[in-house]
Amino acid sequence: MTDNVQLEVEHLTMRFGGLVAIDDLSFTARKGEITAIIGPNGAGKTTVFNCLTGFYVPTEGRLTLYANDGPRLLERSEGFRIPRNNGVARTFQNIRLFTGMTVLENLIVAQHNALMEASAFSLAGLFNLGRYAKAEKQALETAKFWLNKVGLYEQADWNAGNLPYGSQRRLEIARAMCVNPSLLCLDEPAAGLNPRESAELNVLLQSIRDDQGIGLLLIEHDMSVVMKISDHVIVLDYGKKIADGDPEAVKNDPAVIRAYLGEDDDDELPPEVAADLHLDPKAT
Amino acid sequence: MSSAFASSRTSGSEIVKELAFFAVIALLMSVMILGVETVDRPTGLELAVRWDLVLIAIGSTVIGRLALIVRREGISRLAQAILITLAAVCVFEMFVRFREMDDRWAPPVVLDMAFGSVSSMIVTLCFLAIVFAIAYFSMKEKSAAEVDESTKLSSKIQVAYRSNTKKIGLIGIIFFIIFPFLFGENRSAIDLATLVMIYIMLGWGLNIVVGLAGLLDLGYVAFYAVGAYSYALLSQNFDLSFWLCLPLAGIFAASFGIVLGFPVLRLRGDYLAIVTLGFGEIIRVVLINWYDLTGGPDGISSIERPSFFGLAEFSRRVPEGSIGFGDLMGIEYSSMHRLIFLYYLILALALVTNFVTMRLRKLPIGRAWEALREDEIACRSLGINPTNTKLSAFAIGAMFGGFAGAFFATRQGFISPESFTFLESAVILAIVVMGGMGSQIGVVLAAVVMIGFPEMFRELAEYRMLIFGAGMVAIMLWRPRGLLSFRDPTILLNMSKKEKVAGEAK
Numbered sequence: 001m002t003d004n005v006q007l008e009v010e011h012l013t014m015r016f017g018g019l020v021a022i023d024d025l026s027f028t029a030r031k032g033e034i035t036a037i038i039g040p041n042g043a044g045k046t047t048v049f050n051c052l053t054g055f056y057v058p059t060e061g062r063l064t065l066y067a068n069d070g071p072r073l074l075e076r077s078e079g080f081r082i083p084r085n086n087g088v089a090r091t092f093q094n095i096r097l098f099t100g101m102t103v104l105e106n107l108i109v110a111q112h113n114a115l116m117e118a119s120a121f122s123l124a125g126l127f128n129l130g131r132y133a134k135a136e137k138q139a140l141e142t143a144k145f146w147l148n149k150v151g152l153y154e155q156a157d158w159n160a161g162n163l164p165y166g167s168q169r170r171l172e173i174a175r176a177m178c179v180n181p182s183l184l185c186l187d188e189p190a191a192g193l194n195p196r197e198s199a200e201l202n203v204l205l206q207s208i209r210d211d212q213g214i215g216l217l218l219i220e221h222d223m224s225v226v227m228k229i230s231d232h233v234i235v236l237d238y239g240k241k242i243a244d245g246d247p248e249a250v251k252n253d254p255a256v257i258r259a260y261l262g263e264d265d266d267d268e269l270p271p272e273v274a275a276d277l278h279l280d281p282k283a284t
Numbered sequence: 285m286s287s288a289f290a291s292s293r294t295s296g297s298e299i300v301k302e303l304a305f306f307a308v309i310a311l312l313m314s315v316m317i318l319g320v321e322t323v324d325r326p327t328g329l330e331l332a333v334r335w336d337l338v339l340i341a342i343g344s345t346v347i348g349r350l351a352l353i354v355r356r357e358g359i360s361r362l363a364q365a366i367l368i369t370l371a372a373v374c375v376f377e378m379f380v381r382f383r384e385m386d387d388r389w390a391p392p393v394v395l396d397m398a399f400g401s402v403s404s405m406i407v408t409l410c411f412l413a414i415v416f417a418i419a420y421f422s423m424k425e426k427s428a429a430e431v432d433e434s435t436k437l438s439s440k441i442q443v444a445y446r447s448n449t450k451k452i453g454l455i456g457i458i459f460f461i462i463f464p465f466l467f468g469e470n471r472s473a474i475d476l477a478t479l480v481m482i483y484i485m486l487g488w489g490l491n492i493v494v495g496l497a498g499l500l501d502l503g504y505v506a507f508y509a510v511g512a513y514s515y516a517l518l519s520q521n522f523d524l525s526f527w528l529c530l531p532l533a534g535i536f537a538a539s540f541g542i543v544l545g546f547p548v549l550r551l552r553g554d555y556l557a558i559v560t561l562g563f564g565e566i567i568r569v570v571l572i573n574w575y576d577l578t579g580g581p582d583g584i585s586s587i588e589r590p591s592f593f594g595l596a597e598f599s600r601r602v603p604e605g606s607i608g609f610g611d612l613m614g615i616e617y618s619s620m621h622r623l624i625f626l627y628y629l630i631l632a633l634a635l636v637t638n639f640v641t642m643r644l645r646k647l648p649i650g651r652a653w654e655a656l657r658e659d660e661i662a663c664r665s666l667g668i669n670p671t672n673t674k675l676s677a678f679a680i681g682a683m684f685g686g687f688a689g690a691f692f693a694t695r696q697g698f699i700s701p702e703s704f705t706f707l708e709s710a711v712i713l714a715i716v717v718m719g720g721m722g723s724q725i726g727v728v729l730a731a732v733v734m735i736g737f738p739e740m741f742r743e744l745a746e747y748r749m750l751i752f753g754a755g756m757v758a759i760m761l762w763r764p765r766g767l768l769s770f771r772d773p774t775i776l777l778n779m780s781k782k783e784k785v786a787g788e789a790k
Contacts (some may be wrong), residue, residue, distance in 0.1 A: 053665060084667030094667070098658035101651075102773045108648075109655045110666045115648035144777070156777040179666055 005066055005108070006031040006183060007052075012240075014047050014060035021047040021238040025061070027138045029183075034209055034216040036226045036247075039236035040259055045219045046093060048236075049185050052217070053090045054079035067182060067228065084113050090174045090182035093188045093219075099161030103152055103171055106144065106160050107143035110178035115139055146174040150204065166197040170204065175210065183215050184208065190222040198222060202229050298692055299353055302344050306443035314338045318382070337378060344374030346710035361420060366420035369412055371616075376411075404430035416553020425549035446770055451723060461667075464624045471623065478627045478695065478737050482688055483735045485634035487715040489684030492641055494713065495722035496650060497677035498657025500557040502565025504712050506539040507570060507682040516584040516699055517577070520720070526590040530690050536685020538679040545678035549671055552660075558736070564709050571701040583700025589622065590629065590694050626695050633691060637684045638724055645681070646774045654678050654774075711735075718759060720766025729767050 007029040014022040022044045029035040036083060037045050050056040052063060063074040065086050072086050081089050098106050108115070110251070116134030126213055147153040150170040162173060169189055176184055190198045206229055209213055220226045226233065226247065233250040235243040237259040243250050248266055294302075318337040324328050351367035354360065359412065373394050397408045460481070467473035486508060492499045514533040518524045524532075548559045571578045577582065590598055596612040598621055609625075610617040644650040652673045655663050660670055664749070693699050715734050721725025733755070741748050 014386050016394050055661075055664070080664045080667055080669050082667075083665060087607065088767050092662070096662040096665075098655050098662065100658050100771060102776070103656060104777050105651060105654075105773060105776055108775060109651045109668070110664075112652050112666060112668050113656075116652075119647055119649075135777075140775075140777075147777075156780065175666070 004030045008062075008064040008066070009048075009052075009219070010064070011018065011061065012048070012051060012060045012182045013059050013072050014051060014056060015059045022051070022058075024237070025239070025241055026240060027234050027244060029215055029217055029221065030177050031066075031211050031215050032209060033231040034218055034229055035232045035234065035238060036107070036218045036220055036230035037234050038226055038250075039065065039242075041182065042238075044239040045236055045237040046187055047239075048243060049090060049187055049217075051075070051083075053088055054176045056083040065183065083181065087182040088185065089176035089179040089183075090185040091169075091176050091187055093191065095165075095168050095172050097160040097168055097172060097175070102157050102162060103142055103147070103160050104156045106171060106175050107146060108139055110175045111139045111142060111180075113219060114180075124131065135266060140187075142180075143179055146177055149175045149207070151200075159248065166193050169193065169197075170201070173204065174207075177214075183217060185217045185219075186221045188221060189244075190220055191219070193222075195224070198225055201225065205229055290515040294353070294357065302353065303349055306349045306390060307342050307346050310342045313339035314620075318378075328520065334381075334696060337381060340374050340378045340381070344371045344378065347374060347530055348370040365416050365420035365777070369416045372415045372419075372568070373478075387423035401613070416476065423736035432505050436589070442770075445768070446772070447723060449772065455686075456725070456728060457635065463629055465591075468620065468624070469712065471620065473629055474623045476736060478623070478630055479739070480731055480736045481627070481630045481634055482692060483687045483712065483731040484728050485630065485637050486639055486685060486712045487719065487731050488634065488637045488724065489681050489688065490712050490716050491678050491681075492684070492718075492728055492750070493681035495656065495657045496641075497643065497653040499674065499677060500553065500560070502557045502706075502709055502713060503567075503709040504560075504681070504685055505530070505704045506544070506564040508539060508689040508708070509567055509687030509701070510682075511691075512699045512704070513571065513685030514686065515585070515693045516587045517691035520572060520584065525592060525594060526583070526588065526690070526694050530687060533690035534683040534686045537689065538683040540686075541673050541678040541680075541682025544682075546677040562707075563705060564704075566671045567705050568701050577702075581600065581702075582701060583702075584693075585698045587693050587697050587699065589697060590626070596627065596679065598657060599623065626691075630688075631689050633687050637687075640680075640684075649673070649676060651774060707774045712757075718766055720763075720769035722771060723766065723768040726766055726768035 005028050009028070010026050012022055012025045013020070017032065025044075025048065027035075030258045037048060047056065049269050052074060054074070060077050061075070065072045065074055067086060074082055074086060074088070077086060083090075090269065101109070115132075115135055119132045137262070144153070147156055150173065152167060152168075152171060152174070153165075155167065158167065163171060167184055169192070173184075173186065173189060176186075186205075190201055193201060202225055205216060205218070205225075209216055218230060230247055231241070233245065233247050234241060235250055235253070236254075242255045242259055243253045244252075315338055318341055321332045321334060323332045337561055347367055348371040351371060353366045354364040354367060366382065377392055377394055393406065397404045398684050399405065417756075460477075464474060467788045474709050486504070489507075490501065490504045493499050493504070511533040514536040515526065515529040518532060519526065520568055544560065548556055558750075572580055574580070584722060589598060592609050596607050596609040597603065598609050600608075600617055600619075602608040602611075608617060609621050645654075652663065653676075655666075655668065656670060656673050663670055663673070692703070696703075710736060715727055715730045718734065719728070719730035737746050738752060741751075763769070
């Protein structure tokens with residue numbers, strides 16, 4: 001099992017001032033599997049993603065990505081280098097497309113680094129010399145492949161901002177895939193989708209896992225997606241891992257049920273909530 | 285229209301209130317601009333008060349407003365035409381009196397003209413008749429179909445423009461190339477065209493930074509200054525020729541672009557604008573105070589003029605060891621040769637700027653600039669290095685500013701810090717914004733409007749700035765995103781450009 005590990009997170013802690021967003025979190029994600037991270041709002045799921053993709057530098061802990069050519073430490077890498085050198089691509093909870101550019105341009109921009117190198121940092125590209133023409137053609141083929149895959153070929157020349165919401169979600173996934181990642185991090189890909197669209201999303205994600213052999217890390221609230229497609233589920237609450245295992249086991253874990261549905265007993269309110277209540281005498 | 289408004293007619297007191305409101309506004313605006321004037325008298329400077337002008341201004345405003353009310357209420361076309369004619373007479377009267385610069389009371393000029401001589405009476409009546417006819421027929425109520433037709437026409441023009449930008453650009457280039465042949469002997473026309481071309485080039489250069497990369501730069505003139513002083517100093521101290529200094533000026537300006545770029549990498553929007561503004565001022569202040577190097581406020585004079593690619597000189601008295609341009613070409617000497625050569629030089633430089641920009645847009649670096657403008661965080665998640673991307677935009681934009689600066693120095697033969705004030709940056713930025721962010725043809729249009737027109741109407745003296753202000757307000761109202769604010773996709777898959785444009789216009 002250990003030789004199949006793609007991502008190993010050890011003792012990850014992230015503090016913002018006095019607030020502990022992630023507290024000593026350790027988990028592993030295996031190659032070619034879908035690993036879901038779930039938990040109530042504010043549990044620190046997106047913070048984990050931001051640490052993994054270089055938007056935050058973790059306070060403590062080690063993040064190891066096992067690429068084909070050996071392990072790499074993600075927390076040592078500067079933000080934009082993580083997608084470039086280590087092949088970790090991500091999408092965002094609130095979609096971040098280049099709305100003023102066309103769908104196709106969005107996918108071409110995602111292949112920036114390969115193209116930039118082929119254009120000899122624009123010098124050769126200026127006169128369309130050398131490998132650039134070939135590289136651009138290649139980039140266009142990749143873009144076409146993903147357009148077909150997410151069913152947006154017909155809308156390739158639309159402005160990305162004019163697409164319907166569900167298509168924007170799929171385009172963002174396609175854009176992340178154009179980075180040519182080995183690990184794809186999806187932050188709530190099913191948010192705001194209707195049941196039919198969620199079902200289509202399931203098919204797309206499974207095909208990315210099975211056909212491309214890429215590991216997926218998934219933050220999701222929509223249980224119909226999580227339970228159906230994920231191979232491994234990690235549950236966070238208040239920055240701590242409370243459960244870890246296959247979907248069936250996690251679903252029946254009493255700690256998970258407590259985190260989602262709350263306590264029966266009023267005395268066991270979380271300490272900060274209780275403190276708030278005592279500070280405000282009118283509330284009681 | 286009349287039927288729609290028939291039920292909601294404004295009452296008499298409301299109309300009076302509305303007219304009074306506009307009268308007060310007209311009073312406030314005209315009392316300072318038209319009502320008070322300083323007059324140079326033998327006894328010294330005196331303040332002359334021109335109540336007649338203020339009265340006429342208020343009168344024309346009230347009458348004009350009344351005409352609009354009549355139109356709105358759908359009362360009578362005849363009445364509105366008469367009112368508009370009256371307002372036009374008032375405006376005419378105001379202009380005539382204004383030019384007289386006389387604070388004595390005089391009878392209305394229109395009466396003078398109407399009852400003066402037969403010929404002036406005919407002219408006056410024709411004028412009135414034309415205004416009346418225009419007012420009467422143009423104010424005709426438009427049916428829904430006609431309104432529809434006119435909006436269709438404007439979208440048709442848009443589609444025609446957007447799907448033919450290449451042709452329009454080509455026509456523009458041909459026009460600018462044959463321009464000296466059309467106005468060959470007209471010194472001021474060539475001078476003006478050269479000036480406009482400098483601003484077109486600066487506009488195109490700044491367009492990379494502001495239009496494509498979305499970094500608001502209020503200190504662009506600093507790079508222009510760096511280019512100009514690089515050439516002037518290199519040529520004076522090291523006796524280097526213009527053709528050698530031109531690339532050097534570009535390189536110096538580009539390195540200053542990077543120097544500016546580094547500290548401002550984290551800033552966006554307003555904060556970036558303030559810092560770049562400060563940078564522009566720093567360069568100017570250094571130029572003023574570093575007396576030993578730059579000559580301070582005295583500037584640098586007798587900067588070497590460019591030769592004909594090092595082959596021939598343009599001056600009448602050719603120095604030893606070189607030949608004159610006229611002799612080289614076998615034509616007679618003319619002082620116009622240098623001006624026309626300078627014009628073609630800046631045209632070539634501007635076209636290079638344009639072609640490089642157009643090509644860069646379609647390269648990964650250009651797409652990354654535009655992506656950075658749209659969303660920096662998404663760019664980082666795709667592995668785009670925001671630092672390098674921003675710096676490259678600053679450097680390339682600055683480089684073209686440096687080229688333009690070197691050209692400016694060699695054309696003027698004299699430079700001083702006065703030419704590189706904040707106002708210049710503002711004008712260049714206004715050209716880019718007014719043209720429509722990122723639009724190359726828009727920059728040309730805006731440069732002609734902003735630089736060409738004020739120069740052409742120099743006789744109007746300070747009032748051209750008034751008209752200029754009114755023009756800017758009009759653009760803000762009707763084309764808030766610039767004259768030509770379209771973005772052309774850099775690559776298309778299914779559709780031709782024409783189809784895409786037509787699809788969007790629907």
